Structures are given as C-alpha cells and as structure tokens.
Amino acid sequence: MAEFYDQVAGILYSVAIRIVGDADDAQEIVQEVFVQIWSKAGNFDPTRGTAIHWALGITRNRSIDRLRSRQRHSRLVEKMTAETDVSGVVPGGPGSHHLSGAELESVRGAVASLPQEQGAAIEMAFFSGLSHVEISESLGEALGTVKARIRRGMMKLREQLKRYL
Numbered sequence: 001m002a003e004f005y006d007q008v009a010g011i012l013y014s015v016a017i018r019i020v021g022d023a024d025d026a027q028e029i030v031q032e033v034f035v036q037i038w039s040k041a042g043n044f045d046p047t048r049g050t051a052i053h054w055a056l057g058i059t060r061n062r063s064i065d066r067l068r069s070r071q072r073h074s075r076l077v078e079k080m081t082a083e084t085d086v087s088g089v090v091p092g093g094p095g096s097h098h099l100s101g102a103e104l105e106s107v108r109g110a111v112a113s114l115p116q117e118q119g120a121a122i123e124m125a126f127f128s129g130l131s132h133v134e135i136s137e138s139l140g141e142a143l144g145t146v147k148a149r150i151r152r153g154m155m156k157l158r159e160q161l162k163r164y165l
Contacts, residue, residue: 019063118153
C-alpha cells in the first residue's frame, strides 16, 4: 500500500485540486480515497482496469460529491439567510417568537449535551446539508447507524426542549 501511495498520491491530489479548487478539500479527498482503497481493496477487479484508474475514478467521484455538497450547503445558507430575520427565527414558522437569552442558552446547552457522535451527525445533516449516505461515507459508519444516531439525538433534543415547542 505504501508503494502504491507513493506512486499515485500526487496524481490523485492533482485531480482532486483541479476539480474542487481547494487544497484542504483536495487533501481530505485523497485521504478518504486511500481509506476507501484500503477498506475496499477486495472490490478491485483487475479485469476492469488498472489500480491507478480505479483510484482515479474514486478520486473523481469523491471530488464531485464534495462540490455537490458545497453547492447544497451554499443553497441552504442562502435560503436560511433569506428566510430568517436577524434573530434567527423563521417568520411564520413553528415557534416564530423571539428567544430570550435564557432560551437560547437552553437550546445551546441541549445541543452541547448530546453525545459527540449524535451531535456530529446532526450538525452534518442539518447545518452542512449532507444526506444520510454522505454522512455515512464521511464518518465511515453504516447508514443505519447514522440514521439511528440522528434519530436518537433529535428525540433527546425534543425531550430537552419540549417546553419551547
């Protein structure tokens, strides 16, 4: 694996940076690609192409996924900015009253009190705009596990914040 890394890491990085245009994202993508190669090496079929072409395909797909994720996130931020007044409350939405400082502190405390895995999954889903599948891939967890974490976390938040609902 070390030899393969030495041979192709630069090429994969070049492809990733050309697609996403950001050095940090490109580095993360290359890391994710090598983790996937390591964990899915048994899926490589030499009759379908060379190992480098397999790695390039994974890099291309991950890079495009990253771009799409950015676009979804940008659209979500734009939508939220357009629909939200200065206080962060969606006009006409549920609970469309202004939260006091104590109420905001309760919400922050409820989110902070979640187990790290649940909080991270919820943040990725609701604040980063990632789909359950994307979260699963990003965390390297089974899809069912990600869905369960989000559900359990949301149930805990609902219970802790029910006085505001």
